[in-house]
Amino acid sequence: MSGAMLGSRSERSFLPIGASRRLGRIRAVVLYLCGFALFGGLVAGLAAAIPFPAGAMEQGPAVAVRTVVVAAKLEQTASGARLVFVASQPLTATPFALEKPDRLVLDLPEVNFQLPAHTGEAGTGLVKSFRYGLFGFGRSRVVIDLSAPARIVSAVNAPLLKDLGTTFTIELARADREAFHELAGGAHATSATASSAPVAPARSATPQKDTRPLIVIDPGHGGFDPGAMGGSGEVEKNITLEFATTLAAELERRGHVQVALTRSNDSFVSLTDRARFAHDQNAALFVSIHADTLMGSPHVHGATIYTLADHASDADAARVAEKENRVDQLAGLDSSNTDEEVVSILDDLMKRETKVLSLAFAKKLIQTLEPHVRLNKNPLRAASFVVLRAPDVPSALVELGYLSSEADRASLTSPQWREETARAIATAIEARLPAQPGAAALAN
Ligand SMILES: [Zn+2]
The missing domain is CATH 2.60.40.3500 (Immunoglobulin-like)
Incomplete structure (x- = not known):
């Protein structure tokens, strides 16, 4: 041609x-x-x-x-x-x-x-x-x-x-x-609609409505976006999917919540589609799962919890957000040219209630993880993550550890570590569930 x-x-x-x-x-x-x-x-x-x-x-x-x-x-x-x-x-x-x-x-x-x-x-x-x-x-x-x-x-x-x-x-x-x-x-219209949308959880077929709160677990990366790479061939997209699947199974086993994944196989889902899914499904919580890497710093290690903020809490948080936000651009999506719905999402970005609940959830996560998981020396940070921008869904992004750290690599690829860490996160999720409508006002 x-x-x-x-x-x-x-x-x-x-x-x-x-x-x-x-x-x-x-x-x-x-x-x-x-x-x-x-x-x-x-x-x-x-x-x-x-x-x-x-x-x-x-x-x-x-x-x-x-x-x-x-x-x-x-x-x-x-x-x-x-x-x-x-x-x-x-x-x-x-x-x-x-x-x-x-x-x-x-x-x-x-x-x-x-x-x-x-x-x-x-x-x-x-x-x-x-x-x-x-x-x-x-x-x-x-x-x-x-x-x-x-x-x-x-x-x-x-x-x-x-x-x-x-x-x-x-x-x-x-x-x-x-x-x-x-x-x-003329490419924007083509590319902006080209990403796949996550699939809603299979709701109960009985007429009885499932009133349990919905937790959306978001395995980072996928498809042609591998995410971070470890020195021994570990790939972030596989680690996040394995972990998210384990966490979803643990939550389902406990039975107090409904669970949905933004992806359940090795496929690409854009960051805005992930956030929009949580918003559309009226999720009670959104938990994004990632693993970091820091070249030239093999001794930096441990899990870090991030919440959404206009301004990064520190230079390293800014680096992580920049890295995680780059995905849509690499995929051929133009995040600067988003549709009206996303614009309104951005406008409502700092809804106070969501922010307060997100921070409370992040603190609870650190508390439940601490006895079981090596944490980063500065484990609670904030930055402007696209995937956390649903205006009405409390959220956190968990960097499970560093693929550039030998000790973290051993943890991240261990089924036993995965299950223990998933149990700790499930406990934090259940602890932060809104007991009733308006509970957010009590989160302070
Ligand atoms: Zn990532």
Whole structure:
């Protein structure tokens, strides 16, 4: 496809760029594959990943089978860069551009990326890096971080030998700032609605209304946003999901509250969607779960509880909020261009009652955690976290520990530590439940 088509405002949001050009491409594919150092292994891996006989692809599978991507390769070219994915079946992508920083984003149907760790982290020339992963239910996304404005010249599927799948080749070329700005111009509406919304908890099917308060547990990060990384391969998004699941199970076992998770699998949910979910569901409490990392400070350790504030309580709290808030921007969401609902959320940000309840909950958390969990030497802090901005839902963000600390890493990956810590947090949650409407007034 041409760059001009990509720039067409009216067509951009639904224009598929994965036009299949199977015929006459075999020779080109063979040349391509010579460039893949691990060709034999890749094709073997792909064959293993395809869950139906290769011949079935000719007619198309009877049921929708999720596409598997088993290899990715980035090359520098004379005019820009080339990104090649090896996939089990042809890919169809909807592209758009974002500025500040410059990115090209490809929205795809759900794709299972089975790529080696660190794929896409080291770029070449025009492409600084690229990221990929699930982006909500049934959708995936590739985000290409650019060192300079660029456009997609073509995106072409070509079959592998013996119908073992396909290569999906994206050719990028440098573009001038003006053209890139024009490309990015109409993207907000597309990107702002592209994130997945969390799913409400399954309410009781009986006519009896469940009047127990709802606790929303928010496992940080997910999908192509891994969060912090530990020195031994630990990934924050997995640690937060495991912990949140354990905490939800503990609360459900006790039976005094309803529990909902903002995500229950490895999918991406935007920060504003997480906050909006808690607001829409009229949650009694919102608890966001994270793990921190501090490069060059292996001895900094322990859990820290954060509440929402306009101004950070200290420089480190400001650093953590900046890091956690960056997620939506990296995902191709423009948090500066939010809709009316979010604007009203921001306006009501400092509702006094919510603030008082949040601080009381945070203090209770520290009290119940202290006998069981190593706390940071300054365990109660505040900063401007996007995910805590629901105006009427008391909330706290728990950084369970530092992936940069060896001792914390051992704790964070220990099932026993997880269960003990979840019990302590569950106790704090139950202690802070409003006994009756208006109880907030008593929270002082
Ligand atoms: Zn985090």
